[in-house]
Amino acid sequence: MYVVCVTVFVKPEKVKEFIEATLENATKTRQEPNNVRFDVLQAEEDPNRFFLYEVYKNPEGFKIHQQTKHYLKWRETIADWMAQPRQGVRHNSIFPEDSDW
């Protein structure tokens, strides 16, 4: 699997709107044929810190995601709500086996 991990620090006054916009993006991304997961997390010690765990069957699936209407809308919508540029790290999975995701 190809896993994109994104950390986003959101301006405190925009947290509610960020969650709403991100849930819309997550729900629509889950409908993409190459998407396997899209978990949205909020840090325990900092409610302004979020983590997106995006799993695709392959790198191509992520590239396709980046061209979708819902992703482009989300990216533009939240641009001014971030307290700092978001940090993304791309990974290949080792465990579990691809068949167990």
Place this chain on the structure above:
Amino acid sequence: MYVVCVTVFVKPEKVKEFIEATLENATKTRQEPNNVRFDVLQAEEDPNRFFLYEVYKNPEGFKIHQQTKHYLKWRETIADWMAQPRQGVRHNSIFPEDSDW
């Protein structure tokens, strides 16, 4: 869900051993009743950078994990293989619903 995200930078000469020890810990952790996931990832742009995605049903499940024989063994085994202290961030999940994990 309660999700612990751990980033580990491993000394290049210890990557193979680190993967082996971590897979043993991941496999045994998956058998804990409160564990839901334990994904092991390797960064695309840095093969010495790893990411552990640990999902428990609740914070208590994570506390119990930290007392297990396999976790304590892993922690001791890999201690000298890290290039820098590992970074852990604890989260509460927002999406998907708990029933969909």
